[in-house]
Amino acid sequence: MTKFYESKDKLHVAVDCIVLGFENKKLKLLIGRRRFDPGKNEWSLYGGFVGHDESLKDAANRVLRELTGLNNIYMRQVGAFGSIDRDPGERVISVVYMALINVADYDSSLLDKYGLIWTDIDSMPPLFSDHASMVKKAIEQLRDRISSEPLIFNLLPPLFTLSQLQLVYETVLGEEIDKRNFRKRVKTMLSIEKTELIDKETSKRGAALYRFNKRSLGDTQKFKL
Amino acid sequence: MTKFYESKDKLHVAVDCIVLGFENKKLKLLIGRRRFDPGKNEWSLYGGFVGHDESLKDAANRVLRELTGLNNIYMRQVGAFGSIDRDPGERVISVVYMALINVADYDSSLLDKYGLIWTDIDSMPPLFSDHASMVKKAIEQLRDRISSEPLIFNLLPPLFTLSQLQLVYETVLGEEIDKRNFRKRVKTMLSIEKTELIDKETSKRGAALYRFNKRSLGDTQKFKL
DNA sequence: TCAAAAGTGTTAGATTTACACCCATGA
DNA sequence: TCATGGGTGTAAATCTAACACTTTTGA
Numbered sequence: 001m002t003k004f005y006e007s008k009d010k011l012h013v014a015v016d017c018i019v020l021g022f023e024n025k026k027l028k029l030l031i032g033r034r035r036f037d038p039g040k041n042e043w044s045l046y047g048g049f050v051g052h053d054e055s056l057k058d059a060a061n062r063v064l065r066e067l068t069g070l071n072n073i074y075m076r077q078v079g080a081f082g083s084i085d086r087d088p089g090e091r092v093i094s095v096v097y098m099a100l101i102n103v104a105d106y107d108s109s110l111l112d113k114y115g116l117i118w119t120d121i122d123s124m125p126p127l128f129s130d131h132a133s134m135v136k137k138a139i140e141q142l143r144d145r146i147s148s149e150p151l152i153f154n155l156l157p158p159l160f161t162l163s164q165l166q167l168v169y170e171t172v173l174g175e176e177i178d179k180r181n182f183r184k185r186v187k188t189m190l191s192i193e194k195t196e197l198i199d200k201e202t203s204k205r206g207a208a209l210y211r212f213n214k215r216s217l218g219d220t221q222k223f224k225l
Numbered sequence: 226m227t228k229f230y231e232s233k234d235k236l237h238v239a240v241d242c243i244v245l246g247f248e249n250k251k252l253k254l255l256i257g258r259r260r261f262d263p264g265k266n267e268w269s270l271y272g273g274f275v276g277h278d279e280s281l282k283d284a285a286n287r288v289l290r291e292l293t294g295l296n297n298i299y300m301r302q303v304g305a306f307g308s309i310d311r312d313p314g315e316r317v318i319s320v321v322y323m324a325l326i327n328v329a330d331y332d333s334s335l336l337d338k339y340g341l342i343w344t345d346i347d348s349m350p351p352l353f354s355d356h357a358s359m360v361k362k363a364i365e366q367l368r369d370r371i372s373s374e375p376l377i378f379n380l381l382p383p384l385f386t387l388s389q390l391q392l393v394y395e396t397v398l399g400e401e402i403d404k405r406n407f408r409k410r411v412k413t414m415l416s417i418e419k420t421e422l423i424d425k426e427t428s429k430r431g432a433a434l435y436r437f438n439k440r441s442l443g444d445t446q447k448f449k450l
Numbered sequence: 451t452c453a454a455a456a457g458t459g460t461t462a463g464a465t466t467t468a469c470a471c472c473c474a475t476g477a
Numbered sequence: 478t479c480a481t482g483g484g485t486g487t488a489a490a491t492c493t494a495a496c497a498c499t500t501t502t503g504a
Binding site for chain 4: 451452453454455456457458459460461462463464465466467468469470471472473474475476477
């Protein structure tokens with residue numbers, strides 16, 4: 001099997017998962033204490049090494065599943081990080097993925113089990129190695145794409161109110177938006193459908209619940225929020 | 226040195242360079258014949274393995290320098306490719322970089338030396354392994370960013386006419402643009418400065434030469450073409 | 451003299467922004 | 478009854494898109 005490139009160096013390759021969620025008007029990140037050296041007990045993203053017989057994407061999914069029990073989560077590659085000294089232990093290339101989840105789907109008993117916490121993105125503790133710069137890059141990508149790709153719905157439950165939608169949108173972009181203008185824009189998007197259902201959780205009056213319909217995208221219009 | 230992660234698999238990690246240029250109204254890609262198996266003689270991107278003691282970025286720069294003799298070229302990471310069977314020889318993770326160069330800066334004697342050709346992006350021959358999908362992704366990224374980042378100047382000489390600028394822009398986006406509207410937009414961009422110089426190469430009348438001034442970006446305005 | 455590329459303004463339509471009040475309900 | 482979040486329209490300003498002719502000069 002090692003017939004062609006025998007003379008070449010081999011390196012450890014890891015995947016690190018940036019798990020983002022939204023709760024309580026904040027973007028949240030799942031981090032845990034490293035359970036082994038180097039960097040034992042430092043706050044860290046959750047990662048794992050890529051096996052010889054698994055693809056990068058499979059490795060990322062495996063790591064995420066180990067961490068969250070969740071499958072079929074939206075995940076995209078953020079990039080590869082490969083400074084020589086990025087890992088204080090040994091040379092490790094890390095390929096970073098970001099997952100967007102609805103926090104309510106996360107089984108919070110896993111927090112204890114894995115020693116994890118949801119931290120606010122903007123008051124995150126120092127992280128192991130170059131993990132903070134990975135998070136920074138992921139957030140930049142999220143901000144760059146939130147208006148042109150239907151990412152935001154991954155951070156929300158399947159049914160959501162327009163106020164929730166707007167709040168997530170504002171939080172990611174870091175700026176306030178006029179409510180009437182926002183709703184006007186939403187109305188032009190066929191892929192955001194009003195349902196007959198009413199949410200009574202967050203307001204006395206009740207708010208209409210909406211749903212994202214990806215089928216009505218693609219063929220017809222481009223996503224543009 | 227292998228004290229922490231001994232039990233973990235190590236993999237070959239390569240960098241592949243997508244070298245893009247613009248010439249004769251076309252986006253061009255530098256490709257060559259593979260000079261070793263697997264895939265000997267197939268058209269391919271130029272790549273190399275990442276050494277234990279060099280960063281990904283350094284490896285990409287080294288590969289590009291070997292290939293072009295050029296240093297200080299604009300280069301950005303496109304992403305990591307890691308399917309199990311992507312390389313028919315062995316398991317190889319590839320981190321792809323794209324370089325944007327001014328074709329005139331390229332020493333064309335290197336074409337023969339390395340068995341390279343400039344191919345039109347839209348009539349590219351089949352490429353080795355997954356290299357075509359790498360190129361596709363790079364082009365998508367270029368298109369996505371050409372309007373919001375000052376990438377385009379890397380494809381042009383330091384002094385350029387507005388017709389050249391517009392032509393590159395149209396080619397990357399794959400759509401025609403109204404000349405007067407385009408020039409109106411350029412005039413609002415402080416970072417594109419008119420010089421006193423006149424280009425007599427491409428027209429009898431002569432055209433004003435412009436220059437990109439990155440210093441006038443950043444602080445003042447965002448790039449938006 | 452003519453072909454080829456450079457250069458230049460105006461107007462209609464579309465999009466974006468700013469802005470404030472009434473509604474329904476549970477506590 | 479009142480505090481809370483839900484819901485709604487209009488007008489001004491800005492931005493975008495469509496459009497055609499004159500200039501210069503080398504061949």
